Amino acid sequence: MEKNQYLEMFIDESTEHLQAMNDHLLKLETTPDDFSIINEVFRSAHTLKGMSATMGYEDLASLTHQMENVLDAIRNDKLTASSELLDVVFEAVDDLEAMVNDIAEGGEGKRDVQLVVAKLVKLEKGEGVDEVAATKELEKIDGNEAHVYDDFELTVLTQSKEQGFYAYQLDISLREDVILKAARVFMVFEVLEQVGEVIKSTPTVDQLEEENFDLTFSVTIVTKETEQDVHARVMKVSEIDQINITTINTDEQKYVQENSSNNEEKNTEKDKETSSTEVNNDKQVHEEKVTPSANKTIRVNIERLDSLMNLFEELVIDRGRLEQISKDLKSSELTETVEHMSRISGDLQNIILNMRMVPVEQVFNRFPRMVRGLAKDLNKKVNLDIIGAETELDRTVIDEIGDPLVHLLRNSMDHGVETPENRLKIGKPEESNITLKAYHSGNHVFIEVSDDGAGINREKVLQKAVSSGVVSEENGTSLTDKQVYELLFSSGLSTADEISDVSGRGVGLDVVKNKIESLGGNVSVNSTPNEGTIFSIQLPLTLSIISVMLVEVQAEIYAVPLSSIIETAIIKKEDIMAAHNQKVIDFRGSVVPLLNLTDFFDVPTTKEEDEYLSIVIVRKGEKMAALVVNSFIGQQEIVLKSLGKYLTNAFAISGATILGNGQVALIIDCNALIK
Template sequence: MDTTQYLDVFIDESNEHLEALYKHLLALEKNPKEKSIIGEIFRSAHTLKGMSATMGFSDLANLTHQLENVFDGIRYDKISIKTETMDALFEAVDHLNAMVENIRDGGKGERDVKQIVSILKKVEHDDQDITDSEQSYIEPTEVVNSLQSISTLDEFELSILNESAERGYTNYEITVHLREDCLLKGARVFMIFEVLEKLGEVIKADPPVNELEEENFEYSFSVLFISESSKTDIEANINKVSEIENVIVNSFSVKAYKEKQQITPSEIVAEQKQTSATVENKSEPATNNNKRTSSKTIRVNIERLDVLMNLFEELVIDRGRLEQISSELNNNDLQETVERMSRVSSDLQSIILTMRMVPVDQVFSRFPRMIRQLARDLGKDVDVEIVGAETELDRTVIDEIGDPLVHLIRNAMDHGIEIPSTRKEKGKPEKGTVKLQAYHSGNHVFIEISDDGAGIDKDKVLNKAISNGVIAEAQVETLTEQQVYELIMASGFSTADTISDISGRGVGLDVVKNTIESLGGSITIDATLGQGSTFSVQLPLTLSIMSVLLVELSEEKYAIPLSSIIETAIIHKDQIMQAHNKKVIDFRGKVVPLAFLNDIFDVENKKNTTDSDYLSIVIVKKGNKSAGLVVDSFIGQQEVVLKSLGNYLTNVFAISGATILGDGQVALIIDSNALVK
């Protein structure tokens, strides 16, 4: 059977199950006795095994099967959870992740897993001490299910069944077995329920409906069904759905059900009720009113969203042109139409941008297991706290921000958090904490990585900066506390006594800074010696459509992103002063250097603005630094689409891209970060 058409779905769903495995393994390590966590882990592993086997990836299926055996042993208390056990489980999931990545890159998911399989088998057999009586023990749920496929019914459901029988309807118990090579089991279940809802009413499903939708079952399920149709008609209609092995339709007797419940041993009933309660609590409320709810989400290829975004960007350009024409013609009907179009397109813009937003949890979710491994390697005890994982960012920003955050976390782990004995001497808890926090503020998202470790030694940083020639000794007195901390982001700077692949606050921090600034963001550092450090990253919500201030240089138009502007001002030439051979102004008590854009971009001054006694200035910021950009005049605020300059115009100084204005002119977008020094 050709399964290539299902490959993208397989990869997406496999990644979701692997993320779930990592997440629940971390939770299990903290709460080894929590049965609900073990159940979630087992379901993810079991589903991944079935998907892999169906798609023909045998290595992936075999390793998952061995992993499933260990989870099964943990679930029934035959295997105890120890550090070595958790290490083996994490390593196995790492192998599974590597296999799925190989499949995504066009491979067959093949990998040498003999060593990890051997370790898992050792965990499985060495930790089990099962007597003959334990081996022959049957789980209480299995006993009840052998008596009746539908496990338990409440009084409401029983009353519905009794009433239907009194009115001449027939109660059926239907068990459907799907073929083992069935792909997209959830879709088959949906089709079967559609058939049943045309013939009667579904009272209860086992497993519950939400479990069936999420494919958290093997290849069979049962339903209690009320109908006027005959057994033969029901079987015939269900069998019209493809990929079904067989269908068993039996009459259901409420009286017989109650009799079997009464003869069931009390301990079995108690166990069954507990199991049922756990499952019912996870099911959706909609199952109680006997209505099946369909999924409200669909998978969309990100390339389609990129195409949609590009089309909308063209619409934004045309919208600007229409607004300009409307203003020039001064026609009321045209102006009203354009205003309405502007409102509608603004709403459309919000929806499209929202569609491209993904939670920052996609990045955060991989950090707990990384922190766990680093803590083991460094001999430290570290807990991770995540706040605001649901905060959303544009996908393009998410794709770029992962590596910089990894650098920050590795440095916090190695250079920030102390070893347990040192923390104890300082009167701190032996277990350190790394906190990841994300939150929205205006048109930006802030991501903070903080630790309760050693902090940053300012004197050590200054001495190292002076010895490396990063700053002169005379500058030390003029630096603020945050400016001192920012020195650790200079290229190659490190305060670590010994450099390793992890060590040193400065290892990779210059790369972190450059990457974040290339995204239109900024990074600031705050620290207290002996108490900890906080790295705060500010990022724009999206990179493609931005609000800018349009300015004029002679007859050319330029755009400055509003996110970097503090304010605009008009000053008299007499206010310009000289400091260190540079022109500066005293702006609200702070010395701000001036950057004359006509000179920087070599724009011919055709309007002779030098003859004027006043200058138009845009005050921009980058972290704690600021500068005044001198322009000829202000045009106004506008939303524009950021376009790349292409491969022929790479690395143009202080220009981040271009945009097409409403009148068809091209305006270059100024990278103010490059001008603030």
């Protein structure tokens, strides 16, 4: 079989099966007696095992097979799907994901999974979860994996034990300031050969001699000396930092080695059965008939969609050019044809944009596992509620929002919600709720991360902002609560060396803000003490084709994104006032700063100012500004083009576009202007 021919399909389908396993395992944790969920997990594992074996990824197939045995024991009522047991299964899924990622990056999916295999084997044998957690002979110590022994080595270890010898694994760490690593290793081996016989080393002796290792290595020996004696003698070698000695359980090693082959034989017949029929002890037979639905979808490489989008962007530019020509020639037939072409290209634009739209579920899917793990680490009880996962965003935006959402969720987990004990003290349920919500509104998608935790402490934030120089003490007292909360997004507000509500709230939030604004969106925060906090992200549906207002600034043309515009207006010169050395106007009861784009962009003056000024009112969050222009040209859909790597520092310019007459117009970044 030509592996490369099916590789992309294998990676896509494997990723889907792993995500399905994650989702169903999380559901299984809350409803451990639901056999339909167990069957779904088993089916995904079974399919993944078959695909991996067919493609020749034996390590992947072997681990999936071992996990399948545990799942089979759960559905046959031999094991209970407790949270602790599922911790081990999740660990196996993490390893499977790492192996699939390695294959996606061009590797062979190899990974040392002896530790998790040993745990799965113990679970299948019916040993308690506590015993599994206490497994020492295969634990990672100082970054070293436990040894994997072949038949000969295992025979030597077994026979040595029968003759009264001890078998030890020594995990040895050298000091960071060690000068000659290979020399120290040689001295260690010399000492060990005086007390017993070296059976195996990791890395190999050749690698150790070539210093092809970090600061740690492992050695297996058989000896009649005690652990304490071996430890004392090896520690006499200078520049050794630490030694961990583990007694090797040869019975366990044999079981791990033999179990895989035995189970493969046992399951040959089992694999022939369809996974839609599930038999449970003392329970009725569960039968599920899966009727294949007609497949109405095909997989398309995203690069092809990108190419299609680039071609269409060129078409939009030519469409604008034709519209300009038809206006100049005033030909009714040409105008009619161009109008028809515009309608058709508009429909084509909607279809292409919809093809690129991806449900935010693709990003949201990874968060339940993250929240579960973090809640265990923080000793908190947290329920994550996901709403609107079917909401769609352009693929380019989807690729970028994962990290900001991770920041916000970790922030809510770590510093938003309280510990169960503290929640009970103030009359709240011990389990806190974090909600991740997405919804459409106009040409934007909103994503909210909210919690029912302690809220933000205004005084702590203000105190920290003043001490960090973000705001003056005088100005701080006049700020509203919401304005104080917005200070959390300021760069340099928090320091990592002081662990407090404020430090946690500030770390990374300026990074979140910068990332969201680079996507043409904005982020805001609101909070109610003792009730919780809401972070709200506003994002454009797409980044490549946007609606703008074209304006003239002297002899040049600029584009202002419609998403930033509140309205346009004409004002008299006499309406301009001054406040704090800044020109301002009164706009519907609000004082709005006035910015003359001729001066700001240093455009050569070709037109004299008259009594009336044309202004564009733009907004970023609750802040506004009035941009003075010479005239309005009108609304138009334009293609957003990057300025390239040589003009990355052009302030307040987010890109450029080509107009119908071939002229280049710069696109104004209103967020940067207001900031």
